[in-house]
Amino acid sequence: MSLPEADTPLxxxxxxxxxxxLQNLGCKQNSExxxxxxxxTANWKAEITLEVEELTVSYLNAGEGNSNLSRSxxxxLSRGDIEAAVFSGP
Structure with a gap:
């Protein structure tokens, strides 16, 4: 299956x-x-959740006091914009 253009809304x-x-970017799906x-990655790790109306990213141990840092x-937004924002790290 080929992906739509990167400027296409998700x-x-x-x-x-x-x-x-997500697989092409190195993500692993939770089997449950x-x-x-x-x-x-070498610098950070994150959980990506496909919610009903948004994609949520929780960068693990990336916040103050090793707390998780979440962004939605x-x-x-286009796939390209989401990819640039999410995969640049916390």
Missing amino acids: YNHPLPSIEEW QLHCWFIE FPYS
Whole structure:
């Protein structure tokens, strides 16, 4: 399956395309909670959750006192904008 153009809002992507996109970026799907994904890079790790109206990212141990730092992105943003924001890290 090919992905829509990067400037396409995420809400115009079929779910299999979003899942393919996340896999291509190195994310691993939670086998019990299929809407949850995990990624670990050399500098940070995060859980990505596909909510009803937005994509939520929780950077683990990235906040003050090693707390989690969460950000939400509405599906009306383009895939390219979400990718740039999420995968640049906390």
